[in-house]
Amino acid sequence: MNQLDLIGKLGLQTPIIQAPMAGVATPELAAAVSNAGGLGSLGLGASSMEQARDMISATRALTDKPFNVNVFCHKSAQFDTAREEAWIRYFTPHFVRFGATPPTSLSEIYTSFLDDQSMQFLILAQQPAVLSFHFGIPDDAFLTAVKAAGIITMASATSLREAKLLEQAGIDVIVAQGIEAGGHRGIMDTDSQDEHLSTAVLTRLLVKKCHAPIVAAGGIMDGQGARAMLDLGAVAAQMGTAFILCPESSANTSYRENLRSERAASTRLTTVMSGRPARGMLNELIQWGDAEDAPAVPSYPLTYDLAKQLNAAAVAKGNYEFAAQWAGQGAPLAREMPAAQLLRTLAKEMA
Template sequence: MSLIEQLGLTAPTIQAPMAGVSTPRMAAAICNAGALGSIAVGATNADGAGRMIAETRALTDRPFNVNHFVHAAPRRDKIVETAWLHALTLQFEAFGATPPAGLAAIYQSFADDDAMLSALLANAPRVVSFHFGLPDAERIRALKQTGCLLLASATNLDEALACKTAGVDAIVAQGWEAGGHRGMLDPDDEDSRLGTLALTRLLVMRSGLPVIAAGGIMDGRGVRAALDLGAIAAQLGTAFIACPESAADAGYRAALSSDAAHHTTMTCAVSGRPARCLRNRFTEWGEQTTAVIPDYPVAYDAGKALNAAAKAAGETGFGAQWAGQGAPLARAMPAADLIAALIEEMRA
């Protein structure tokens, strides 16, 4: 039985778990429409994850995906962090604010979060996915014993083979076009920048695991193209940002419907790891600075503080406005209606 059949999906579509966009309400609406909804818990703790899982389950009785960040511990360097805050000083001052006195690693990796593991084992969601890396064998074994199906992101064949060795059930082939953070297992490695089409076909032919295509897919014809390449499903993230159930704020939605959608860019300045987002004032500043960027998620602490200061002054151009290259094709409609449209477009 295929993974799609195991999950009982009527639409081979998975909602990408974009932190800051995904909500239990949106995930449930997508699940109830026949696709696989997702919640992202990498930006919260075990208690927060438990609440999100409970809220999603209260809205749907169908399977959904719970996504985790599995990043390496950041390398802390006081000199680098101080210099980064100094470089941002003028940006803060433009909004009548000052940079924080210091920075923190604001997100804990699932790799060493025992409380999060316990919460997952207690709640046993049907699908668990990993981004940035892979948990150790003991954690994977424990999750599989509860019946969880495991997904992990890969940006090249070597990463896909590492996922297979680890015991993952299916691979999310994240093309260069995709919005949000790159799922590279080691951000210090050279990025091969494979597009979704080439990467999907390569992993279908060589990985030995079911493949889910991700990156630049915005409509049913894109989903059909992914299936024609041999993928079992397509993962869409940017397509759901404009849905009323998403957590995107007004500034993010306005940027998505502006000319910025035609000019997405890959940047490390916002969070410390490469991520594709709408070009805005923060990304433009990041292209010009020569300061060394602290590791993820330490740099993200500064980015969030700057965005908060800017928003308080009425400026929305410093947010983490993640979006893929298909952003101009985003449609503002309820998530369930979007799933229905995707199904109709696939049939057409």
Template sequence: MAVKKALTEILGIKYPILLAPMAGVSTPELAATVSNAGGLGSLGLGSSSVEKAKSAIIATQKLTKKPFQVNFFCHEPQEVNVEAASKWIDFLKPVFVQFDSEPKQNLTKIYKSFLEDPQMLELVLELKPDVISFHFGVPPQSTVEKLKRTGIITMASVTQLSEAQIAVARGIDILIAQGVEAGGHRGIFSTEVDPALTTKDLVALLQSKLGADEHVPIVAAGGVMSGQDIRELIDLGACGAQLGTAFVQCKESAASVNYKQSLLGQNKDGATQITSSVSGRPARALISSWHTKVDVPGRPPHPGYPYTYDVGKQLNELASSQESVSPDRFNAHWAGSNVRRIRDLDANKLMQTLIREMS
């Protein structure tokens, strides 16, 4: 029987701490700081064009010689349901009216899937980042093999055993076990099948069913905020942990000032809730008017990801521009369930704190 390598040895890092690849929040500076401190930095490129992705990868490679991951959305592409889109827009119109505006009538595919963007694969094969990870699914085995032949380590977010089995069958090297506590969008392959397992339960399940047989390292993600959390999850069978919300407030992140202040202001109650109304996929965020004014009984079905996100971003931007005069907040401030434990530290100090707490 082959001996399972340590996660740190596989990834070429000193500590089993991974930065979650948060699209719209991650920056080359944040990724490089985490990598230079001994963890695995990350770039969330799921919402980036090929040109922007290239720029971000090159910028990060200039800031660190250490490994970091690049992450892409791997959802199954779908065409917009015109009828559902029309009903959803009509449903949101009264909300737009209160901001003296109207939603646009045609929703577009604002984000491409990695599955339908061969140029993005070519870019990754050209620039050869150390690690690539996938969210919302995994690419075909042939694509995974191309990446691995180039020396790139592959990872995928999974939220249940069936997804993990698919990822392992296609040759993925490392599983990110993402529990329901996670902030933002979990990597659910199909929104129709969501068991909503906690991080601990998911780690235990995958360790029991896959850990001993497949020799696939399992990284815990979702609600992880401290070194003690990391140690506890490792004791349960995880090989390391991935943290997102803990790093959003860092000065190196691209989160807005309002976003960071909102996170830090949640230290007392930390109220978060999952909604699919913003983007079309379930995502955990700070409680806002999305949860109280849109997610109401009887709301119509949304048109799905990423079309729902098109109108969601319109409303988010509109409300943000008028938040000083409006009592309703339609910000999508993604946050994990343990956001109340967030700490106001820069990325390097947070890494040093996590490392100290782990030991």
């Protein structure tokens, strides 16, 4: 798919894609972005089939423009009882601190899209304009069905090797996710060497070495940053942290307050929140889990199960130091305004 065809099919008046951000992006946010001339997105990686259906329906009730739905294509959890028990023991003092009982075991709280045939059928039935993948891609049979349905596909790459795999599989658009990006790093094989390429370096590398259109993602917070990525050859910029302070997002009060504060300048890429590398604002959970004497981190999403249980216990006591508050390195540049106004502002800055 060439760049002009892509821009036309997406109806992009401003080459900005709102990142999916599971747990933060809402139908209201996605619709507002699409209505304002960008591409809104829904993150379904943590959603049940019923929740996914409801979110897609709610978005369609608010916009007749294209929007993106994103799914997680991670490998199933690798259970290791000894590792999981050690992780639970290590965090037990915090459960006790908040008057809660630690879990006796950890569960695979999210099913991978690769293993969820019902969710695959739902997506094909719903036929969103765009379907994007994180952590990997489905098999050829599903991708063929998606292509036959006329759905545009996007997928994240953190390296040239991953981008080439996506291109060979027929993915329409490659999202170049730099190390600056907030939230989960889209690396496909967590056992492989991560080069930690910046958004600018990765974008330029993929533009030169791949045929598919490239979307730049990671640390982009304003129109000047987006324009820089377009100048490097990207067809659009994907922005997540920039939209968290929009009133249409579901970010809670603590998340918003921290993003407005000096804490936004301290983000860390860590596996201790979920079991996969992800960047968020530094807090007590990350500091405790990343300490030198911490045991090995369990598999994704088993680690996330403990983090969510501990956060619930902490929040019940008025403590928000154990929440996943994802943010990219550009977080101090976040601005608070409605999504449509932010799109207009970005367009002016890009011009």
